Amino acid sequence: MTTMAQESPAVPATRGAAIRRHELAAFLRSRRERITPEQVGLPRGSRRRTPGLRREEVAHLSAVGVTWYTWLEQARDIQVSVQVLDALARTLMLDPSERVHLFQLAAATDPTPAASCPSLTPALREMLDRLEPVPACVQNSRYDILVYNRTYARLFGDLDAIPPEDRNCVFLVHTHPDWQAAIVHLDEVMRVMAARLRASMAGHLGEPAWKMLLKRLKSASPEFRENWDRYEVVGMRSRTKEFLNPYVGHLTVEHTDLWLGPQHGPRMLTYTPKNEETRERLEKLLEIARGDD
Template structure:
């Protein structure tokens, strides 16, 4: 329950007394709500709320969790995350297959004008089409075990040049990993990835300690490719119902003629020898 306590503490720190109709009072030593103020808003004892934050109380009721979510002004994603932390899976399955269905590989091959990757929720790159391999060559040049978007983002010295929106992407990636860890606490590979990033990247530590959670979202991403130059790309995440921990990441020009031209040139350039198009990047 340690993660639950840390999450509650981080969310409590964001909420001011004034925003929930409380008087701030004098000589406050915290910028957010005090524990007793949260307990008052929720309608539980200070001792019980304190036990929750300290990880000494398990299985709070849905009613209590709902009241806490309202008191701390949690959004839908944060409320769901709170429930995942309070009630982790009883029979967690830490195994995640890395195989990509042959039908999906064939579909990737047919997406010639779109850069497409298949990744899992740990950000491992499992497969790509030809344009995806060319676009993400800096990532896919790594050994199989290190072809991971999060690892590249936080550990590669060239990542900040490749991702022009690096700060925004870094914050979102850490927040998504935190969400996945609550859903799959027994995933040892995920735990190992988080440990590596925490030990090696001060930026990851900073974003991770913020306690934020976030669902993957569509939007415009700006990249600087070593061959194609600056690209403005629209990113879509396409969930795969048959493979709930895998998704397609598809990037297309974001209504930018220069990007359209650059992608066409990239698509006709020699394919990457590192990652054959339309084939898995992992065994």
């Protein structure tokens, strides 16, 4: 009688979850200990013995309870929301790879910005490059900037220097000094952007990424809170825009949206010059961008 070798049992799901929790706890401790108080605007004090930040400091900066965060570093079996993971990633100054690792250890999906988009093919990226010196990018319905060409990167300053998770047009218009300085008629643009976001959000109510963006905007910008409370709604439309570029000066362009899928999905945004002076200045901006590469 032939007997078949018995296969080794798979690791139970509960054991796998416990392993992830311990890895998450160790990862959080290591990231906490590498950040100095000065990096986050806290005084060091003369009696500090803890390398890096204390647990209570991370909890305070992330707006979570000290006990809860302590349990997280103790690998306790607690639920962690994507909003809390996002706050911890910012407090601990995680780079993109570390942020991905954090969400993987927590068995969560990072909702901001979209990590992948089926429309972002190599051909589309080449198209963005070939549109230069016309500034162009691809955004999703939440106004996350997914990919862009060199002139768009320098249109409002230096987009490459902004962390990927902060590359959201509504957020930057309301919070980033370089973007605000570059936009002519800023108050009007803020009001329109809030109205557009409300229109887009109607199909995504309750989704974590949208709730997180709305919470950040309300927390960071009094102007956004005021405009949001107007309950205005504005749809997409082409329009003339004016910018004060820090490198080449005044630009007058035509804003056009080219849809890459369903109307509420990703779209290519272009700013074509409205006059010859703007065209020449965009060509000069491209030369500057090439020199920065």
